[in-house]
Amino acid sequence: MTGTVLQLEHVEVGFATADGTVSAVSDVSLAVAEGEIFGLVGESGCGKTTLAMATMGLLPASATVRGAVRFEGNDLVGLEPEELRRLRGDRISMVFQDPMTSLDPAFPIGDQVAETITAHRDVDTKTARARALALLAEVGIPEPERRYGDAPHRLSGGMRQRVVIATALANEPALLLADEPTTALDVTIQAQVLDLLRGLRRRLRTTIVLITHDLGVIAQICDRVGVMYAGQLVEVAAVAEIFRAPRHPYTQALLAALPDQQQEPGSLRVIPGRVPNLVTPPPGCRFATRCPSVMDRCTVVPPLAHETPEHLIACWLSEATKRAADPAGAAAAGGAA
Amino acid sequence: MSPRARFILRRLLLAIPVIVAMSIFVFLMIHLVPGDPVQTMLGFRATPQNVATVREQLGLDRPLLAQYLTWAGGLLHGNFGQDFISHTPVATLLRQRLPVTIELTLLSMTLAVLVGVPFGVRAAARPGAVRHLSEGWVVGGIAIADFWLGIMLVLLFAGIWQLLPPSGYVPFLKDPVQNLRYLTLPVLALAFGESAYILRTTRGAMDEVLGTQYILFLRAKGIAERRIVYRHALRNAAAPIVTVVGIQFGVLLGGAIVIETLFALPGVGRLIVTSIQQRNYVVVQGGVLVVAVLFILVTLLTDVIVGWLDPRIEEGAAA
Amino acid sequence: MSLAVASAAPARRSLWRRGILSSRKGRVGFAILVGLVAVAVFAPLIAPHDPNAIDASRILAPPDLAHPFGSDALGRDVLSRVIYAYRVSLGVAVGSTLLAFLVGVPLGLYAGYHGGWVDTVIMRPIDMVLALPAMLLAVALIAIIGPGTNISAIAIAVIYMPILARVVRSSTLVVASQTYIEAARARGTVNRKIIARHVFPNAVGPAIVQATVLMGFALQIEAALSFLGLGAQPPTPSLGSMLADGRDVLTQAPWVEIFPGLAIAITVLAFNFFGDGLRTRLDPKGVAR
Numbered sequence: 001m002t003g004t005v006l007q008l009e010h011v012e013v014g015f016a017t018a019d020g021t022v023s024a025v026s027d028v029s030l031a032v033a034e035g036e037i038f039g040l041v042g043e044s045g046c047g048k049t050t051l052a053m054a055t056m057g058l059l060p061a062s063a064t065v066r067g068a069v070r071f072e073g074n075d076l077v078g079l080e081p082e083e084l085r086r087l088r089g090d091r092i093s094m095v096f097q098d099p100m101t102s103l104d105p106a107f108p109i110g111d112q113v114a115e116t117i118t119a120h121r122d123v124d125t126k127t128a129r130a131r132a133l134a135l136l137a138e139v140g141i142p143e144p145e146r147r148y149g150d151a152p153h154r155l156s157g158g159m160r161q162r163v164v165i166a167t168a169l170a171n172e173p174a175l176l177l178a179d180e181p182t183t184a185l186d187v188t189i190q191a192q193v194l195d196l197l198r199g200l201r202r203r204l205r206t207t208i209v210l211i212t213h214d215l216g217v218i219a220q221i222c223d224r225v226g227v228m229y230a231g232q233l234v235e236v237a238a239v240a241e242i243f244r245a246p247r248h249p250y251t252q253a254l255l256a257a258l259p260d261q262q263q264e265p266g267s268l269r270v271i272p273g274r275v276p277n278l279v280t281p282p283p284g285c286r287f288a289t290r291c292p293s294v295m296d297r298c299t300v301v302p303p304l305a306h307e308t309p310e311h312l313i314a315c316w317l318s319e320a321t322k323r324a325a326d327p328a329g330a331a332a333a334g335g336a337a
Numbered sequence: 338m339s340p341r342a343r344f345i346l347r348r349l350l351l352a353i354p355v356i357v358a359m360s361i362f363v364f365l366m367i368h369l370v371p372g373d374p375v376q377t378m379l380g381f382r383a384t385p386q387n388v389a390t391v392r393e394q395l396g397l398d399r400p401l402l403a404q405y406l407t408w409a410g411g412l413l414h415g416n417f418g419q420d421f422i423s424h425t426p427v428a429t430l431l432r433q434r435l436p437v438t439i440e441l442t443l444l445s446m447t448l449a450v451l452v453g454v455p456f457g458v459r460a461a462a463r464p465g466a467v468r469h470l471s472e473g474w475v476v477g478g479i480a481i482a483d484f485w486l487g488i489m490l491v492l493l494f495a496g497i498w499q500l501l502p503p504s505g506y507v508p509f510l511k512d513p514v515q516n517l518r519y520l521t522l523p524v525l526a527l528a529f530g531e532s533a534y535i536l537r538t539t540r541g542a543m544d545e546v547l548g549t550q551y552i553l554f555l556r557a558k559g560i561a562e563r564r565i566v567y568r569h570a571l572r573n574a575a576a577p578i579v580t581v582v583g584i585q586f587g588v589l590l591g592g593a594i595v596i597e598t599l600f601a602l603p604g605v606g607r608l609i610v611t612s613i614q615q616r617n618y619v620v621v622q623g624g625v626l627v628v629a630v631l632f633i634l635v636t637l638l639t640d641v642i643v644g645w646l647d648p649r650i651e652e653g654a655a656a
Numbered sequence: 657m658s659l660a661v662a663s664a665a666p667a668r669r670s671l672w673r674r675g676i677l678s679s680r681k682g683r684v685g686f687a688i689l690v691g692l693v694a695v696a697v698f699a700p701l702i703a704p705h706d707p708n709a710i711d712a713s714r715i716l717a718p719p720d721l722a723h724p725f726g727s728d729a730l731g732r733d734v735l736s737r738v739i740y741a742y743r744v745s746l747g748v749a750v751g752s753t754l755l756a757f758l759v760g761v762p763l764g765l766y767a768g769y770h771g772g773w774v775d776t777v778i779m780r781p782i783d784m785v786l787a788l789p790a791m792l793l794a795v796a797l798i799a800i801i802g803p804g805t806n807i808s809a810i811a812i813a814v815i816y817m818p819i820l821a822r823v824v825r826s827s828t829l830v831v832a833s834q835t836y837i838e839a840a841r842a843r844g845t846v847n848r849k850i851i852a853r854h855v856f857p858n859a860v861g862p863a864i865v866q867a868t869v870l871m872g873f874a875l876q877i878e879a880a881l882s883f884l885g886l887g888a889q890p891p892t893p894s895l896g897s898m899l900a901d902g903r904d905v906l907t908q909a910p911w912v913e914i915f916p917g918l919a920i921a922i923t924v925l926a927f928n929f930f931g932d933g934l935r936t937r938l939d940p941k942g943v944a945r
Contacts, residue, residue, distance in 0.1 A: 058556055089559030096557070101550040106572050106647070116558045167558060358784045369800045480924040482876045484883060485917035488903060496907035591791025595880050609792075610884050613799045621799045625792060632789050 003072075005175050005207040006032040006055070011067035013047070013054050013231075020279040024050045026231040026286070027067075029304060034174075037201055037208045039222035039239070041215065045275060047231040048211045052177045056094050057084040071175065090120040093168035097180035099161035103152040109163045110136065110148030116170040135166040139196060158189035165196060172204055179211045194221050215258060219243065224310075227251050230276055230286035233304060236312040247313045249291045285315070293317055300325075344644050352637050356630060360412070363626045364405050367395075367618045378421065378616045391421060395619070417623040422615065427623040430608060435627065437506065438597065438604035440516075442589045444524045449531035450582060456532075457539025461547060462566055471536055478533020484595045487526035494522060504601040523600045527592050531585050538581040542574035549573075576646045583639030587632045682933010688926035696743045703736035707893065716909040726911035729904065738915055741893035744805065745882075746923070749874035752809040756816035757867045761860065764821035768828025768859070769851055779825065782818040790815045794877065798886045805894075808887040812874050816867075823866045826943050827859040861938030865931050869944070872927030879920050895920055 013025035025047040032038045040048045053059050055069050057076060069076045071092060076084065088094075096102050103112055113132035117123065123131075129148075136144035139162040152160055161181065168176060178197065182190040198221055200206055210222060218225050218239060226236040227248065235248040246252045253271045273290035276282055282289060284299040291298070297316045304314040305324035315321055338346075367374050375391050376383045395418075396404050411418070417427035460471035495503035501522055507515040546552060547570055555565045594606035601607070605624050612620040695702055705723075711731035719726040725734035767778040785793065794811040801807045831837065832855060840850050875895075881887035882896025890897065895916045902913035935942070 056557055058553060085556075085559050085561070087559065088557055094554075094557040096550055096554055098550060102554045104551045104555070104569050104573065107569065115560060119558065119560050119564075164554070167554075355784060355787050358781075359787065363796075366796060366800050371801065476925060476928070479928060480872075480921040482879060482917060482920050484880060485899060485913075485920065488899065488906065488913055489917070492906050492910055492913070496910075587789035588791075591789040594791050594795060595884060598884060609795060609799075610886075613795065614885065618799070621796070625796045625799075628792055629788050632792075633787055636787065 003034050004031045004070075005034045005072060006209065007068075007070040008051070008055075009068040009070065011051065011054065011065065011069060013050050013059065013066075014064050015060075016062045016064070017279070022278045023281050024063075024231050024278060025054065026281070027301065028228070028231075028233045029067075030226055030233060030236060032175075032207055032209060034207055035201065035205045036223045037197070037210060037221055039218040039225035040209060040211045040228060041213060041218055041225055042228035043213055043275070045230075045278075046228045048228050049179050050231075051228075052094060052179055052209065052211055055177060056088060056092065057081075058094075086120070089116050089168075089173075090171045091173050092175045092177070093171075093173040094177040095161075095164055095168050095179065095181050098184045099157050099164050100184065102164045103160055105152055107151075108149045109152055109155065109160075110144075110150075113163065113167050113170055116167045120171050131170070132166075135170055136163070139163070139166045139169075140192070141166075158185055158192065161185060161189075161193055162196070165193070165200075169200060169204070169206070172206070174207060176200075176206050176208045177211070178208060180213070181210070182217060183212065183214065190217070191220075197221065215254070227254070230281065231278060232286050232301075232314065234285075234287065234314050236304070238310055241311055247307060247311070247318060248287075248315050249293050249317070250287045253290075253292075341645065345641055348637055348640050348644075352633055355633055359629050359633070360409060360626065361405065363622050363629070364408055366622055366625070367397075368401070370618065374618055378618060380616065394419075394421075412626070417626075418619040420617060420620050422617060427620055430620065431605065431623055431627050434603055434605045434608050436508075437602055438590075438593055438606055438628075439631075440509065441520065441523060441527070441593055441597070441602060441604060442586065444520060445527035445531060445589055446582065446586060448524060448528040449535050449585075452528070453532040453535030454539050454578065457536045458543055458566065458571060460536070461540045461543030468540075471540060475533045475537045478530050478536070481530065483526050483530045483592050484599050486529060487522060487596055487599050490522045490526055504599075506600075506602045519600075519602075523596045523602060527589060527596055530592070531589060534581060534585050534588075535578065539574065539578050542577045543570055546570045546574045572646075576643050579639055579642050579646065583636055586635045586639075590628055590632055678936045679933045681929045682936075685926045685929025685931070685933055688922065689930055692742075692746065692923055692926060695739055696746045699739050699743045703733075703739045705733040705736045707732060707736040707740045708891075709733070716905060716912075718909070719911055725915045726909060728901070728909065728912045734912055734915055737893060737898060738895070738919055741895045741898055741916065742919055744888055744893055745875055745878050745895045745920075748805060748809045748812070748878045748888075749871050749923075752812035752878075753816055753867050753871045753874050755809070755813040756820055756870070757863065759813070760817040760820035761824050761863055763817075764824030764863070765828050765851055765856060765859065767821070768825040769832050769847075769855055771829075775825075779821070782821050785814070785818045786822070791877065791880065794881060795884075795886065798881065803886045803889055805888040805892055808878055808881045811881070812877055815877075816870050816874070819870065820863050820866060823944050824859055824863045827862045828855060830941075831855050831858045862941075862943035865934050865939040866944035868927055868931035868934060872924035872931075875920055875923050879916075 008028055008030050011025055011028045012023070015022040015024055028047075028051060030038075040051070042048050050059070050063075054063070054065050055071075055076065057079070059065065065077055067077070071087070076087070079087075103109065107115075110129065110132050113135055114125070114128040117128040117131055118125065121128075133144050133148060136148070141147055141159060141162055147155070152163070155163065161184075165181070176197075181197070182193050185193065194217065197208060197210070201208055210217070212218060222239050224236065224238050225242050227234050227242070227250065229250050235242070235246070235251050242251065243255065246255055250271075257269050257271060259268060271290055276286050276289060282299075284301050285291070288294050288298040295316060302314045302316050302318075302321045303324045304312050305318065305320035307313050307318055307320045313321060370377060373388075375388050375395070375397065379387055379391065392398055396407060399407075408418075415428050417431060419426055420430060456467075456471055456474070460468045491503045494501040502519055503522075504519075506519050509516040543566075547566075552565060552570060555569055556562075560569075590606075593604060594610060596602070597604040597607035598610050605628055609621055609624040609628075612618075612624065709732060711727065714723070714727040714731035716729060717723065717727040717731070723733050723735060725738060728734055728737070763778050763782070767775040793815055794808070797811040797814060798807055837850060837854055840854055845853075878887055878894070879896035879899065882894040883900045885897075885900070887896055888894035898916040899913060902909075902916070906913055931944075935944070
């Protein structure tokens with residue numbers, strides 16, 4: 001593990017809507033190391049996609065981003081649109097959830113891969129085409145020569161997702177943001193796509209941030225995972241650690257909710273309550289309204305702190321958090337990442 | 338046979354029953370006239386002899402089906418009957434007048450597209466002043482009647498400023514410059530309204546396309562915005578735009594009827610109107626038939642183009 | 657703000673806003689239409705002068721306080737003439753569209769609901785009509801029957817009926833495939849009742865929006881037909897014939913030409929805006945064009 005490829009510092013994202021400002025991401029800080037597969041997990045609407053979009057600079061005009069998003073040391077938030085565009089598809093790539101709608105229906109798939117290359121590299125069309133063919137083969141498209149000129153609708157969902165991944169990796173980016181890359185695919189294809197991502201990390205040292213709501217996917221390929229709830233980052237740890245010893249009440253409830261063999265039929269364990277309104281979020285920890293261990297203190301936002309060097313948690317139940325908030329012990333505790 | 342060829346053939350075959358049905362309607366026109374069409378036609382010249390002669394000429398005494406078949410057969414040979422007033426073959430009249438109408442409608446549609454599409458693209462890509470202007474253009478173009486606009490243009494350009502002629506026509510081959518001078522105001526009058534519909538459709542289609550996931554993905558790939566808008570978005574938005582152009586062509590042909598009358602252009606539209614006033618049914622039939630077939634062919638052409646633009650349509654139809 | 661208060665707030669928004677005219681555009685259109693309809697209905701009361709009163713001293717007189725729209729070649733007050741002509745033209749526009757609605761909607765409903773050969777039998781001829789340019793068809797019909805106010809109304813109705821039938825058919829197809837229709841059928845409800853009670857109320861929305869927009873254009877078509885001498889015949893006044901007459905004095909008295917045209921444009925605008933306002937409630941998917 002060498003440098004930090006992606007560093008988020010106190011990132012906040014708000015959307016201006018008719019009903020008020022939606023606080024989609026609230027004070028998120030994390031660091032992703034080179035070559036790591038970092039999972040970002042949470043239920044729909046928890047802000048994980050928004051965070052990725054903020055990193056890419058693809059949020060609509062109604063969004064305001066505060067804080068710093070450092071890629072290889074440079075803050076992306078204040079970057080000129082043209083500079084950001086140059087980074088996208090070249091040094092940072094993103095793959096979206098639904099492969100059926102990610103490709104231009106009127107364009108041959110091969111050209112869509114080649115287009116990414118010509119947009120960022122000074123090569124002629126022949127070279128770009130050759131490289132695109134190689135990429136299609138690499139991601140496992142059978143008979144790439146024949147399929148190069150096919151329109152997207154002639155390919156299955158799994159195939160299309162491979163093409164999408166090929167486009168994302170065309171310029172060997174340092175960072176790949178994959179937003180639910182397997183959610184729209186069935187299980188067997190899922191496994192293949194995850195294998196593909198793992199292989200690519202191995203060969204190219206690509207750093208991958210994998211966004212998903214599926215804990216199973218996390219377990220299969222991630223090294224570390226961050227848990228988000230209602231726009232807040234509540235826990236970060238190595239995958240094995242998260243499954244073995246989750247510390248945040250939300251993570252615990254999430255894992256407890258997974259159905260298992262020993263369960264009685266008809267007794268799904270659910271998390272009572274509902275996700276808070278993000279226009280008027282509760283002050284402090286946003287899980288407070290549904291937390292079985294809620295305390296008075298929870299009306300203040302718990303800072304993210306190192307429970308162990310590898311395990312971060314933002315909860316007043318944790319000694320590390322209490323120490324991080326306590327001015328007297330701040331120097332010793334070490335604070336948030 | 339390739340899917341494309343099969344698709345085109347299918348569309349062609351589908352057009353035939355429509356043309357036949359339409360020819361039946363046009364054929365029946367003279368028979369649906371209340372009272373005796375021949376008497377009405379001849380008016381003050383309706384002596385019993387004349388009536389009988391014309392009746393025989395038009396074959397109105399024969400059984401309906403026989404009449405239709407003779408008439409249709411004649412059409413296929415280019416015989417559209419005879420103008421009973423001037424004794425000119427209707428086909429000749431049509432041949433003289435059709436180019437005028439075609440020139441008028443083609444120029445108008447071209448101008449409308451050249452204005453409407455880029456305007457629509459720019460209005461969609463960014464909100465703000467351009468978008469507001471486009472809203473105004475659309476409302477104005479739709480609400481203002483083309484012939485009223487034509488009259489207003491005549492008031493300005495021919496009446497007050499005396500820059501362009503208020504009416505009249507010179508064939509293009511005889512004098513291209515004059516031809517265009519005479520056509521400027523009629524084309525402007527028609528094109529303004531048309532451009533509004535094209536602008537609206539383009540803007541709407543572009544709005545929709547620009548909101549799709551694949552456009553977002555193109556941005557994520559770092560493709561230049563210009564390329565995204567023109568190479569990708571417009572390409573995908575083209576199908577509904579072409580469809581509207583095809584539909585609007587019909588509106589344009591209808592509008593040409595009034596505009597030709599207004600500007601005294603010797604086109605088929607004006608021919609139809611004057612012939613109606615003269616109760617010259619045979620000429621009316623010929624004119625209506627020609628314009629209708631023209632429109633059906635334009636519709637066919639737009640279908641084929643849309644099919645080419647969106648290969649899924651071609652494959653779906655041929656399957 | 658507590659949760660209870662937050663959820664009570666929407667109910668306080670006025671009925672006017674939440675109702676059919678949810679947009680400002682719709683309200684503007686509605687207001688203008690109310691005004692226009694009032695003018696048409698109360699023409700004799702609103703017109704300041706007798707539209708046919710010839711006044712030799714006011715030939716081609718420009719607009720002034722007593723005659724806001726000026727006077728024409730016979731010294732007649734243009735404003736009064738426009739008002740009376742508007743009455744006729746608007747009547748044709750509304751009447752023809754209503755007729756098209758009354759005929760086209762049931763046809764579209766039946767075609768969409770039953771599908772199969774019923775659909776084909778109904779829609780094929782209708783599609784044939786759509787294959788012709790509208791003005792051409794209107795002109796052809798008038799060629800056969802002869803010019804007149806009523807025939808132009810019928811001609812417009814003939815042009816519009818297929819459009820409305822198509823719109824209703826599209827929305828019927830969607831509605832008829834819904835589960836609650838299947839449930840009604842499973843309960844043994846007779847088809848006719850299903851259509852009347854369940855399908856029609858849900859499918860008619862877009863057709864209403866379409867009809868509203870079409871009314872404005874009907875006025876334009878009526879004016880075009882009258883302009884050509886194929887619509888309302890003298891002495892019946894009409895905006896189109898006023899436009900035709902105005903051409904003779906175009907440079908000397910442009911107001912004779914301007915105001916009837918403005919009346920048409922404002923009407924089309926009002927119907928369009930009103931239709932747009934109805935869209936949010938009646939046609940959220942944008943079936944009507």
